[in-house]
Amino acid sequence: MSTLEKLARQIFDSQPFSGHLGASLESVGTDSAEIALTITDELTQQHGFAHGGVLSYLADNSMAFAGGLALGGDVLMSEFKINFVRPAVGGRVVARARTTAVSRRQAVCQSKVFAVSDDGGETLCAVAQGTVVAASTEK
Amino acid sequence: MSTLEKLARQIFDSQPFSGHLGASLESVGTDSAEIALTITDELTQQHGFAHGGVLSYLADNSMAFAGGLALGGDVLMSEFKINFVRPAVGGRVVARARTTAVSRRQAVCQSKVFAVSDDGGETLCAVAQGTVVAASTEK
Amino acid sequence: MSTLEKLARQIFDSQPFSGHLGASLESVGTDSAEIALTITDELTQQHGFAHGGVLSYLADNSMAFAGGLALGGDVLMSEFKINFVRPAVGGRVVARARTTAVSRRQAVCQSKVFAVSDDGGETLCAVAQGTVVAASTEK
Amino acid sequence: MSTLEKLARQIFDSQPFSGHLGASLESVGTDSAEIALTITDELTQQHGFAHGGVLSYLADNSMAFAGGLALGGDVLMSEFKINFVRPAVGGRVVARARTTAVSRRQAVCQSKVFAVSDDGGETLCAVAQGTVVAASTEK
Numbered sequence: 095m096s097t098l099e100k101l102a103r104q105i106f107d108s109q110p111f112s113g114h115l116g117a118s119l120e121s122v123g124t125d126s127a128e129i130a131l132t133i134t135d136e137l138t139q140q141h142g143f144a145h146g147g148v149l150s151y152l153a154d155n156s157m158a159f160a161g162g163l164a165l166g167g168d169v170l171m172s173e174f175k176i177n178f179v180r181p182a183v184g185g186r187v188v189a190r191a192r193t194t195a196v197s198r199r200q201a202v203c204q205s206k207v208f209a210v211s212d213d214g215g216e217t218l219c220a221v222a223q224g225t226v227v228a229a230s231t232e233k
Numbered sequence: 234m235s236t237l238e239k240l241a242r243q244i245f246d247s248q249p250f251s252g253h254l255g256a257s258l259e260s261v262g263t264d265s266a267e268i269a270l271t272i273t274d275e276l277t278q279q280h281g282f283a284h285g286g287v288l289s290y291l292a293d294n295s296m297a298f299a300g301g302l303a304l305g306g307d308v309l310m311s312e313f314k315i316n317f318v319r320p321a322v323g324g325r326v327v328a329r330a331r332t333t334a335v336s337r338r339q340a341v342c343q344s345k346v347f348a349v350s351d352d353g354g355e356t357l358c359a360v361a362q363g364t365v366v367a368a369s370t371e372k
Numbered sequence: 373m374s375t376l377e378k379l380a381r382q383i384f385d386s387q388p389f390s391g392h393l394g395a396s397l398e399s400v401g402t403d404s405a406e407i408a409l410t411i412t413d414e415l416t417q418q419h420g421f422a423h424g425g426v427l428s429y430l431a432d433n434s435m436a437f438a439g440g441l442a443l444g445g446d447v448l449m450s451e452f453k454i455n456f457v458r459p460a461v462g463g464r465v466v467a468r469a470r471t472t473a474v475s476r477r478q479a480v481c482q483s484k485v486f487a488v489s490d491d492g493g494e495t496l497c498a499v500a501q502g503t504v505v506a507a508s509t510e511k
Numbered sequence: 512m513s514t515l516e517k518l519a520r521q522i523f524d525s526q527p528f529s530g531h532l533g534a535s536l537e538s539v540g541t542d543s544a545e546i547a548l549t550i551t552d553e554l555t556q557q558h559g560f561a562h563g564g565v566l567s568y569l570a571d572n573s574m575a576f577a578g579g580l581a582l583g584g585d586v587l588m589s590e591f592k593i594n595f596v597r598p599a600v601g602g603r604v605v606a607r608a609r610t611t612a613v614s615r616r617q618a619v620c621q622s623k624v625f626a627v628s629d630d631g632g633e634t635l636c637a638v639a640q641g642t643v644v645a646a647s648t649e650k
Contacts, residue, residue: 114253114275124357126435129515136253144308145250146293151286158285173286173503174641175453177619179612193636194623195596202638204593204621206611209311216594221611223452223640225594312452312642314482314592316503318473333484333499334457341455342501343482345472360472360480362501364590365454365641389562392531392553414531414627424575424588425568432563449563455594 098166101161102127115151119159123199125193127159130210131224132186144182144209144219149189153205153222161201161226164193172200174224180211182219183202194223202228237305241266243296246308252308254290258298264332264340266298269349273327283321283348283358288328292344295330300340300365303332311339313363321348333362340365346355376444380405380437383446393429397437403471403479405437408488410464421458421498422487427467431483431500434469439479439504442471450478452502460487460497472501479504512607515583515587517602519576521543523587532568536576541612542618544576549603550588561636566606570622573608578618578643581610583594589617591641599626599636618643 095103099122106112110135112129120128126217129152131137139145153176164170191205210215234242238261245251245258251268254276260268268291270276278284291314300309330344346359373381377400383399384390390407393415398406407430417423431454432480439445469483485498512520516539519564521527530553533615537545546569548554548629555561579586608622624637 105279108279109276109284109350111275111286115286136249138249140244140247140307145248145290146297147250147254147286147290150289150293151284154285154289158522168279171317173314173451175312177312177612177640177642179619195594195635197596202596204638204640218612221621221640223245223592223594223621223638243415312590315503316473316501318475318480334455334496341457343499343501357473360482360501362453362482362499364457374518383557386557388553388555391565393564406601414527417529418525418585423526423568424566424571425528425532428567428571429562429564434565436563446557449595449627451592451594455590456588 098163106119111156115148120157120188122163125147125160125164125196126191127156127163127198128188129156130186130188133182133184144187145156146178149178149207149220150176151187152187152207156189156205157203157222157224159220160191160193160203164196164201165226168229169226170229172225172227174222176220176222178220180217180219184209185212199228203218236237237302239303241278248361251294254287259327261298261302264299264303265330265334266295267327267329268295268324269327272323283326285317287341288321288346288359289315291326291328291346292359295328295344296342296361296363297365299330299332299342303335304338304365304367307368308365311364311366313361315359315360315361319356319358324351325349338367376441390433391460393426398466400437400441403436403438403442403474404469405441406466406468406480407434408464408466411460413461422465427456427460427485427498428454430467430485431498433484434467435481435500435502436504438469438471438481442474442479443504443506446460446507447504448505448507450505452500454500456498458495458497463490464488477506483503514625519580537543537605537624539576539580540578542581542613544580545605545607546571546573547603547605548632550599550601559611561604563595564589566595566599566624566637567593569604569606569624572640573606573622574639575643577608577610577620581613581618582643582645584647586643587646589642589644591639593637593639595637597636602629616645633649641646
């Protein structure tokens with residue numbers, strides 16, 4: 095495991111909210127990250143779909159890790175935008191983020207959130223784009 | 234309590250994710266809503282601030298209710314954008330959303346998320362804008 | 373005219389694109405700005421409405437000036453989001469931007485774009501939110 | 512030329528604003544479009560870069576055509592978000608949009624805007640994501 099991957103896993107493991115949602119950091123690359131969770135009842139909204147806040151968490155956090163890996167350290171999300179394109183029903187949900195543009199102190203990232211059915215079929219549920227900034231950056 | 238407020242409270246109470254985060258629907262208006270929660274340890278990220286996913290939930294859900302009240306029924310979030318402007322530290326966080334433009338089937342809403350200190354002082358932590366669509370709308 | 377207003381007007385006058393669209397900086401405040409233009413035929417799309425690119429210019433530039441005034445110098449837009457809520461038909465269009473949150477190096481701004489009819493009535497056409505950063509900021 | 516491509520070119524040619532900016536519809540696919548223009552002096556801002564409003568036009572319009580081709584008819588932009596990642600200096604600028612998710616009445620699209628130098632080298636300048644809706648859709 096690379097030093098950066100170790101740092102990413104340490105940071106992920108020190109996020110109580112990720113634990114509270116049952117999320118796991120599935121994989122990381124040099125400028126990408128994948129986070130997944132199982133849609134338990136407590137993560138749903140009034141129609142039994144994953145709540146938009148859950149998909150937002152996945153998009154936000156996957157981009158934060160993709161950008162952090164590209165920038166090489168701890169980061170903050172500055173902003174993001176998410177489009178919900180289909181309800182996430184049952185099973186598992188996975189967010190895959192990658193860095194689209196990186197400079198010294200910020201990375202623009204994109205994430206796609208998929209519902210994964212029991213047979214492994216994937217359905218795109220949400221698409222996001224956002225800005226990650228180095229944590230040491232004074233705003 | 235108006236019929237619409239009753240409907241809003243029924244929908245909110247039937248969102249398991251809102252309960253999982255300890256959120257409450259503080260108040261509703263004809264085209265506005267306020268949702269709050271206490272930042273317990275399990276809602277934080279690696280620095281002890283409220284996780285961006287928590288602020289995103291608050292922005293998303295407060296806009297969904299503001300737009301639902303304006304549209305007069307059950308709704309879905311189509312998309313939203315959020316800017317994180319300051320970390321939300323300790324205490325309580327409240328999101329206040331209002332409808333900025335409404336047509337027959339969609340409402341554009343804005344939400345501001347504030348950290349509330351023990352003495353009641355409020356600090357703006359996030360600003361969001363998004364689109365709410367009537368749930369019966371076929372996409 | 374304050375020093376900052378003078379700087380704002382100098383910058384606006386040195387934007388060839390603003391001149392190309394016939395835009396004018398109507399007014400500025402300590403953290404706000406208003407930019408307007410007349411919808412000539414060349415600014416329209418296929419249905420005779422102001423093109424989305426024109427409303428985007430107005431939102432983008434009004435937020436850049438609002439943020440620049442709040443930050444006290446030359447700035448760049450980092451990103452923005454815009455919702456088109458009604459077509460802008462005929463007459464004049466005005467964008468009013470204000471700063472919602474400001475720190476040392478960045479400002480989050482919001483802008484509303486209105487169509488103004490001949491009798492002065494205003495119709496909200498677009499709503500935007502974005503991030504302005506100080507131009508000297510290395511990214 | 513397919514019927515849809517013909518329709519796309521007819522619509523593009525009937526956009527006075529596209530002509531005013533000197534833009535051309537470079538190519539279209541079944542759910543993608545490419546629009547380009549040359550950065551003349553009148554399209555610049557105070558530092559001689561392409562104005563953000565120009566890049567916004569390119570992102571907006573390329574997504575509108577990508578979504579229109581995917582939806583099979585005339586469309587409106589509902590909303591979009593754009594991140595400016597590098598200044599667009601001199602030469603030519605091209606926006607390439609594709610549809611990321613499509614349903615019966617709306618398409619979520621993404622666009623990348625590149626500065627093209629004289630030797631054909633491309634630099635990513637902006638990244639956008641937005642929602643295109645069928646024009647016949649009552650809002």
